[in-house]
Amino acid sequence: MKHKFLLTGLAVLMVTGGPGAPALAGGSDIVGGVIGGIIGGAIVNEANRSNQRRTTTTRTYTAPRVSSAQREANREVQVALNHFGWNVGRPDGSLGPKSRAGISQYQAFMEFPITGQLNDMERTILTTAYQKAMLGGSAVTQTISTHPQGMRGLLLETRAQMLGTGGATYAGGSIGGLPPQISEAVYEIARSSNVEPQQLIARSGFVQLADLNNDGRTDYLLDTSVLGPGFWCNDKSCAVRVFASTPSGFARNDFQAYNATPAMFTCQAGACQMTGSATPTASLPPTTMAVAPQPQPQAPSFGTQLAAQPAPAMPSFAAMPEPVPVSLASYCAKVGLVTSSNGGFLTEASLTDPEQALGEQFCLARGYAIDEGEAMAAKITGFTPEQIAAQCSDFGALLSDEVAAVGSTPQPAMIEKVKGFVASSGMSPAQLSGTAKVCLSVGYRTDDMPVALGSALVLGAIGEGGYDELVGHHLMQGIGTEERPDLALGWYESGIKATPVFAPGQPERNSLIHKAALMMNGRADASAAPKPASGPAAALSGFASKAAALIETAAPQ
Numbered sequence: 233m234k235h236k237f238l239l240t241g242l243a244v245l246m247v248t249g250g251p252g253a254p255a256l257a258g259g260s261d262i263v264g265g266v267i268g269g270i271i272g273g274a275i276v277n278e279a280n281r282s283n284q285r286r287t288t289t290t291r292t293y294t295a296p297r298v299s300s301a302q303r304e305a306n307r308e309v310q311v312a313l314n315h316f317g318w319n320v321g322r323p324d325g326s327l328g329p330k331s332r333a334g335i336s337q338y339q340a341f342m343e344f345p346i347t348g349q350l351n352d353m354e355r356t357i358l359t360t361a362y363q364k365a366m367l368g369g370s371a372v373t374q375t376i377s378t379h380p381q382g383m384r385g386l387l388l389e390t391r392a393q394m395l396g397t398g399g400a401t402y403a404g405g406s407i408g409g410l411p412p413q414i415s416e417a418v419y420e421i422a423r424s425s426n427v428e429p430q431q432l433i434a435r436s437g438f439v440q441l442a443d444l445n446n447d448g449r450t451d452y453l454l455d456t457s458v459l460g461p462g463f464w465c466n467d468k469s470c471a472v473r474v475f476a477s478t479p480s481g482f483a484r485n486d487f488q489a490y491n492a493t494p495a496m497f498t499c500q501a502g503a504c505q506m507t508g509s510a511t512p513t514a515s516l517p518p519t520t521m522a523v524a525p526q527p528q529p530q531a532p533s534f535g536t537q538l539a540a541q542p543a544p545a546m547p548s549f550a551a552m553p554e555p556v557p558v559s560l561a562s563y564c565a566k567v568g569l570v571t572s573s574n575g576g577f578l579t580e581a582s583l584t585d586p587e588q589a590l591g592e593q594f595c596l597a598r599g600y601a602i603d604e605g606e607a608m609a610a611k612i613t614g615f616t617p618e619q620i621a622a623q624c625s626d627f628g629a630l631l632s633d634e635v636a637a638v639g640s641t642p643q644p645a646m647i648e649k650v651k652g653f654v655a656s657s658g659m660s661p662a663q664l665s666g667t668a669k670v671c672l673s674v675g676y677r678t679d680d681m682p683v684a685l686g687s688a689l690v691l692g693a694i695g696e697g698g699y700d701e702l703v704g705h706h707l708m709q710g711i712g713t714e715e716r717p718d719l720a721l722g723w724y725e726s727g728i729k730a731t732p733v734f735a736p737g738q739p740e741r742n743s744l745i746h747k748a749a750l751m752m753n754g755r756a757d758a759s760a761a762p763k764p765a766s767g768p769a770a771a772l773s774g775f776a777s778k779a780a781a782l783i784e785t786a787a788p789q
Contacts, residue, residue, distance in 0.1 A: 305434040306331075309355060312362035313338060315565075316384055341384065342391060352407065352430075360450065361390040363441045365568065367494065368561030369677065371443055373599035376568040377577065383568050390450070407433060413482045414439075414452045414475050421471075425459050435459075442494030445501060446606065449477040455492045465490075478502040495678045498617040507618040507678070531630060531657055532623035532667045559679050560711055564595035580740060586748035587708075593745055594705035597734040598676050601684075601702070605673020608666060624671035624683050631686030638685065638703065639714030643722035646703075650693035661694045672699075681712030697730030701745065708752060717752045724749045 303325030310323035313334040320334035327335075332348035339346045344354055364372055365386055372386065379385025407415045407429045415429075418439075422429040433439055440453040452475040456464035464471040469488040476483050476499040483502025497504050570588055571577060577596075578589040609620055628635070634650050641649065654664060668687040675684025685706055691699035704723035707716045728742045735741055 299431075301431055301434045304436055305355075308359055308362075308436070309335070309350065312358045315362055315365060316358075316387060338387075342387060356410065357387065357391050360441045361386040364390065364443075364450075365565040366562055367442055368564045368595075369443065369599075369602065371446070371448060373564065373568070373595055376571065377596065382571060382576070410439070410452070411475075411482060413484070414454070417454055417473055417475075417484070421454065421456060421459075421464060425456075425464065427459075437491070440492075440494055444474070444494060444497055444504060445476050445499035447477060447501075451476050451494075451499065452482070453492060453494055453497070455489070457490050457492070474499070474504045476502045476504050498621070500617070505616055505618050507621045531659060532620075532627050532671065560598065560676065560681065560684075561679050563591070563709065563711060564598065567591040567595050578744070580744045580747055583744065583747060583751075586751035589744060589748040590705065590708055590752070593734075593741060594702075594709065597702060597705065600734045601669075602673045602676050605670045606677075609670050609673065612670075620670065621674050621678065624674040624687075625680070627667065627671045628675065628680065628683030628686045631689065632682065634689055635682050635686050635713070638689070638707065639716055639719070642719060643700070643703075643726055646689070647693050650689045654690065654693050664690055664694055665696065668694075672702075681706070685712045692726070696733070697726050698733030699727070700724075700730065701727030701734065704745075704749070708749065717749070721749050721753055 306327050307323045307325040309327070310320050310325070310331055313320045313331070314323065316338070318334035318337045320331045335350055336346050336348045338344075338358060339348075339354065342354070342357070350358070365383065375385050375389055376383050379389070381388060407418055410418065410433070418429050418432060422432045425432070435458045437455055438458045440455065441450050442453065443449065444451040454473040454475075455470065456472070457470035459465065459470070466488075469490050472487040472489045472492045474485040474487065474497050476485065478501055483504075485497075485499075485502075485504040487497075487506065489496065496507055498507055499505070567588065571592055574588075577592050578585065583589055609617070612620065615623075631650075631653060634646075634653055637649060638646060654661075657664060659667070668690040671683055672687035672691070675681065675687060685703065688699045688702040688706075692703065700723045704720040704727060706712045707714070707720035707723065709715065724745055728746055732739070732742075
């Protein structure tokens, strides 16, 4: 789209007869100015004024044409700058003075040369850190909550990962600051597609970042479906290259998929496997999978290991559920940004925004749940990560009726309803406990709210009331269910009375959550939280520690 700006100026002659100073424009949002001067000196009478000639020049300028790919890349920069607290206004894809000022502030923070113009490395670090924030996960939550710079700590962490350690740098023989091996793949795809590499990496979705193997370093996904039909795509899928970080570099994994996302893949060290609809290409060793579709989803069979039972049979598979539109990862990234600007987590003493306080505690608990489940899943033998994820999808499907009732059923009645599922599951409490904790982690890691919420309900129904806090958070924020602050309060109070599960070293969380929940319900009696249960029951360890101990015992040495 062309933007035409009218620049009207007055011809200026100085006393000496020389030309006047030129008008200066400071970017696309400066449309022009009028510069005037005095002709011949002081005006002494009306006759002299009438004898003076005034010349008006009208010029029409057309803004330089910007490609849609470049405008989208500019918009991504503006979104990222806003996210990290350098407010540049509405992201419109046009980098005017306000955007240049935000870029300069970002460069100053990162100790880059302050130019107001991003080079490839600076742009990649900025957008990569933003994508990591959107992905969320326990590592991102930990960085935001522990780094002195809060949310902006992701920028510093990403810079360190991009540039490496010991003086090593990727900037020399790369494009956009990408590591050499990923850059080589970009160049190869660009050559075959007859496009410039810079245009290719500017396309939204072509380069995606994630920590797929949980080693604290950035992994890369290249999805050629953004190119459309062509050399790299067939009718139903396109080449996808996943690069997983290893101590010696990156290991490349090739797949066929369409509109791939990091959630479709899991990696162990440098070897990646699929959790979604992608299929491996012939260049990868075939993945052994027992596929025997059943009419109805089955309860996860890996739960037997969590209860130290004999090894289960190979699992059956069912279709993945439809994706849930609300992204908890995105929500937690936004919460983290506010936390950073506030200088840290809200406490009961500093509680002024109850919704933000509950959001912080929700995302903190989410991180704990992901870590706990991943630690347990790592000890399960005979099942690949994608097989576990598929069985957890079935687990969520089996609980669909219970999840659907959460938004309209008070906590006591809801627990009784889920107890009916527990009784009919054919699984022991220990099996259900371990299965639900693993699936809770999978649900939060993949943003599958039915799986996560259903798993939390099961844990509450088998007596692990500390997980009731999660159901309260879902109801309070309306994520995965209806927004019902009134019903959330009952779940919060039940969780507070149980043995702590999340951040057990911070007992003040209970008072903060209770007070914030009361405030969200317009209650004036925002007093201290109910005291945890006392007596023998309170001294019993949760199933989490028991299941972990059993896994340790049963795991091969």
